Amino acid sequence: MPEKINQPAGPAGKEERSLNFLEEIIENDLKSGKYKSIVTRFPPEPNGYLHLGHATTICLNFGLTKTYPGYTNLRFDDTNPVTEETEYVESIKEDVKWLGFEWKNERYASDYFDQLFEYAIKLIDKGLAYVDDSTSEEMAALKGSPTEPGRDSVFRSRTIGENKDLFVRMKNGEFPDGSRTLRAKIDMAHTNMLMRDPILYRIKHAHHHRTGDKWCIYPMYDFAHGQSDSIEEITHSICTLEFVPHRELYDWLIEKLEIYPSRQYEFARKNINYTVMSKRKLLQLVTEKHVQGWDDPRMPTITGLRRRGYTAESIRDFCERAGIAKRENIADIGLLEFCVREHLNKIALRRMVVFDPLKIVITNYTGGGEVLHSENNPEDPQGGVREIPFSNEIYIERDDFMENPSKKYFRLAPGQMVRLKSAYIIKCEEVIKDADGNITQLNCTYIPDSKSGNDTSGINVKGTLHWVSLKTAISVEIREYDRLFKVEDPTDEEGDFKEYLNPDSLKIVSTALAEPSLAKAKFDDRYQFIRKGYFCLDKDTSASRVIFNRTVTLKDGWAKETKKG
């Protein structure tokens, strides 16, 4: 019978959660005594930046060894020197750390090149591998197809001695790229194409980011990954569904090499709607400048999400809630947004920023102004308060006024009253327009005894608006991000996926005015601009320009209401 594991669900208490299929396998392995502890690994290829799909894998592999005894290695699968770079190694390490995980050992498949070479010799000695001089075209022609068996290469019958001599000479650099390969001798008629004498080694006279020019032959994925797992005594080697057919070869090689029997398990990768998640496509967006870089806040990369203001906690929470299974799926980006809102609601400092300012003069407010106080976070009683200056000239949001309001509109309108957040109730007395009929200013009166926290006016108003005082407001730039694509699954549409990019995925607001406390905004702080959304300082901020990224909007019930018409 499956058992429930107790997962601490915050300080409040424990929550019961059912097991996913991998946890179930592991519990059974632990219970049966097959293993006393487990070893997993996260095996990225250093040829791109990590994205949300990797986050699922990272949370899974590292999460498993948090729940169960054991540890997780970080292993770079660097067997193709042509596409791999140190830049990517560094970014991957930074992203994993930022997500909140620690690896036990930092390893590289290239650490094992000597061992792998010995394994290849062993296979040759057992008559289970041969050197093939066929070109890739010839090899493809002999490979058959999923529905037709392949045929043996003429080189398949070489002697062990001949194979060994040739393989050593391949290693010694005697042959040009592409001229020969080492192949496993399995079965050219196998129903699994991967078992039709798969290539184990190919010749590439290329500089490797770690081994330099030591090697000119490099192992293929199938002859490196499983063997690396085995060398590290990985107990549960977890990968995505497209590797299911590789498992047969994975097991065959372990058996023939007589090495530690790591086991491969596959789960369905997490796709997310309104974005793309393949390294190739993300790279295209970067190189063709559809976005500004790997860390563009619209990118589903870890670095992009970080710059956008997503917290590691919210991403981990998303992975946990989305769960894992074996069926193809497309998760709703709305769930990620829910997770980040939930976290940010607890930690974000409340501030007031007017994006599209409309001037208000409070005609009966005399004197130079005063300093009011407002809570930093209503969700956090210990969060304290900040000072906000108030005066007779302020700005409100242009959409917070409507000359001819509908019945359900409870913001400012001629003759109507609203509260200014943490300040007074005001009433709109007069609308001032320019020659073209555009509203340029509102003249209002305020209710002196309605001061926030001290309201003896007895007046109840439905709407509360954010505002900034004219003289003390600071100018800031706001970058509002929206989904990168306008369709749920851009790869499933006709034509090129880039035709479905959302042209409005970035909107820059340069007219915004912020309360003065934001002049001291910090990179690590998260902000909620009241009634607007969650924001964080962008790295492009300079002494002359303060820039905020919108992480996510607030849930907007009014927008829904207005859409209903």
Next chain:
RNA sequence: UGACCCAUGGUGUAAUGGUAACACAACUGAUUUUGGUUCAGUCAUUUAUGGUUCGAAUCCAUAUGGGUCAACCA
């Protein structure tokens, strides 16, 4: 005209032969100095057909639908 994998509300996951559930989304309402938050509630699910069984989402068969496999990529 092959092999392998998969199929549960709109979405993502549970239920491991014994009352189909949780979260998100959506929708009502209450509270609210953020049309936010919070709270209460509503809606909605086993691809199909057979079989085994007292009893099937679960086991078996067939069908259907989706996915993967013919890089010297991983």
